[in-house]
Amino acid sequence: MTKYEEFLVEKGLFITAILSIIVIILIIGFIFQQGFPAMEHVGILKFIFGMNWSPSDDQYGVFTMIIGSLGITALSLLFAVPLSLCCAIFLAELAPRTVRRILKPVIETLAGIPSVVYGFFGLIVLVPIMRVYFGGTGFSMLAASLILTVMVLPTIISISEDALRSIPVEYKEASLALGATHWQTIRNVIFPAAIPGIITAIILGMGRAIGETLAVIMVAGNVAQIPNSIFDPVRALTSNIALEMGYATGIHYSALFATGIVLFIMIIILLIIANYFHYKKKVVIGGGYL
Amino acid sequence: MLNLKIMSPKMSQKIMKGVFWASGILTVLILLVIIGYILYKGLPVVNMSFIFSNPIDSGKSGGIFPMIISSLYVTFIAIIVATPLGVGAAVYLSEYAGETNLVKLIRFGAETLASIPSIVYGLFGLAFFVVYLGLGWCVLSGGLILAIMALPTILQVAEVSLEAVPSSYREGSLAIGATKWQTIYNVVLPAAVPGITTGVILGLARAISEAAAILFAVGAALSVPISIFDPARPLPLHLYILATEGISLDNAYGTAAVLVLLVLVITVVTNTLVERYSKKMMGR
Incomplete structure (x- = not known):
């Protein structure tokens, strides 16, 4: 091999490396270019804070959906965070080897099940249960957040377990040597030390919940309104795009891309916050959160 | 967290241990209930003719053969x-x-x-591949979107497994006069193959279970796609359409069961690979 060929290989590999950045620039470029006409037509503030979404009357406001997305996400984190943190502590501190060998693949499998299957399960099992016990149609914010809870569990569990495991063993030994019980050690030493990683885990879980589309469509009821209770139907930003793209034209089409822009910006903000906490997650081969 | 100051440390230790065990068990239960229910309802529908025949009357009856081919094709x-x-x-x-x-x-x-919501990929795919590049609704548009989605997974896992290759391998190869690229191609990459394979399988798992991203890119044809410019309907998309449009519950169960089985197979294969790989690495 000549030096020239070596040079070519290096440049070729360089191009594959910067491809991620090129693709992101393309994504931003195309979505903004397509969404801009609607933003201009409606006005950015009116688009974001408008309460009325009715394309047939030329009304495009996504505020109810922003509330819908955030509401579903917040509620699902309310269920998922305690459960997954307990599960992560269990995996990192308590579980015997054999139990761990069962639980890890279970969590990976939960992460791997297609979101449509979760949505289908919600539609067939969860919604009818809600209808019987809480009245109404059963399609509700609560149903959507329960399904999302299951979907974000693996993300939060894997990353926070990782964070808990990365705490130096001396911390734990010192605490135990002072006579603290295992639980006192977990609560006062291990858990506080792992907080940056745990916050990262929660934010990434939040990102997954905000971004989920079809599973939410199948159980949330999709009415563009501010919900009065958790039993009311809501519409998420993602659902808005998927539900109406099939027949949208003109400004309506552009408004759906603009909805995508709002969603994209929310995710970028989350990513920046996650990076701020600066927890360098170890990528474990075969880890559930990839 | 629970404030158990009034209790003795030993007591709270016991209670919290119970809470942690319970949360572990609950996680397993959630999976068992969901997978169990889907397989219990879906497996009776799945048989040779369901897998190998075409859907009849837009999926009301008949099988899912074109969807299986579509899924494999785009993936x-x-x-x-x-x-x-x-x-x-x-x-x-x-x-x-x-x-x-x-x-x-x-x-x-x-x-x-890796964090961009799949529906945003869907918008991008529609604007870029389908409209701008003029590919239209086809297998190729869907496949390219899924390629972008699988890219970060493969990149991250491959990078970790390349870094796990001991530097003595590289030094040995360079010392006998190989160039940098010869070293990478003949020594480093082969040593990292098991890890890279895992990354590829994880990317594959992400691609095969995706529906929202390709919603506006593959079309929803019910026939077997032959060329890469034919429209298609992968399994998750088929399940979504069957369930939301209330076409056929039985066929939806069957499709869901096939998807779950696929995921289970992929998980088992990945775990076996990882285990064998890590044993090999530890064994030295």
Whole structure:
């Protein structure tokens, strides 16, 4: 091999490396270019804070959906965070080897099940249960957040377990040597030390919940309104795009891309916050959160 | 967390131990209930004729053969495109680049790609592949979107497994006069193959279960796609349409069961690979 060929290989590999950045620039470029006409037509503030979404009357406001997305996400984190943190502590501190060998693949499998299957399960099992016990149609914010809870569990569990495991063993030994019980050690030493990683885990879980589309469509009821209770139907930003793209034209089409822009910006903000906490997650081969 | 100050430390230790065990068990139960229910309802529908026949009356009855082919087809395109790109990028990051700002930017780029919601990929695919490049609703458009989605997974896992190759391997090869690329191609990459394979399978798993991203890109044809420019309907999309349009509950159960089985097979294969790989690495 000549030096020239070596040079070519290096440049070729360089191009594959910067491809991620090129693709992101393309994504931003195309979505903004397509969404801009609607933003201009409606006005950015009116688009974001408008309460009325009715394309047939030329009304495009996504505020109810922003509330819908955030509401579903917040509620699902309310269920998922305690459960997954307990599960992560269990995996990192308590579980015997054999139990761990069962639980890890279970969590990976939960992460791997297609979101449509979760949505289908919600539609067939969860919604009818809600209808019987809480009245109404059963399609509700609560149903959507329960399904999302299951979907974000693996993300939060894997990353926070990782964070808990990365705490130096001396911390734990010192605490135990002072006579603290295992639980006192977990609560006062291990858990506080792992907080940056745990916050990262929660934010990434939040990102997954905000971004989920079809599973939410199948159980949330999709009415563009501010919900009065958790039993009311809501519409998420993602659902808005998927539900109406099939027949949208003109400004309506552009408004759906603009909805995508709002969603994209929310995710970028989350990513920046996650990076701020600066927890360098170890990528474990075969880890559930990839 | 629970404030148990009034209790003795021993008591609270016992209670919390119970809470942690319970949460572990609950997680397993959730999986068992969901998978169990889908398989219990779906497996009776799945038989040879369900898998190998065409849908009749837009899926009311008949099988899911075109959807299985569609799924395999788009996933195949995604992997064929994403694997060389992801591995190439990983080789560059781990073997050529130092810790420069550009490398940090590339890593942030890959992270961002991994976090973009699938529906945003769907919008991008529609605007870029379907309309701008004029590919139309077809297997190729869907496959390319899925390739972009699988790229960060393959990149990240491949980079980790390349970094796990001991530097003595590289030094040995360089010492006998091999060039850098010869070393990478003949020594480093072969040693990292098991890890890279795992990354590819994880990317494949992401691609095969995706529906929202390809909603506006593959069309929804009910026939078997032959050329890459034919429209298609992969399994998750078929399940979504069957369930939301109330076409056929039985066939939806069957489709869901097939999807779950696929995921289970992929998980088992990945775990076996990882286990064998890590044993091999530890064994030395």
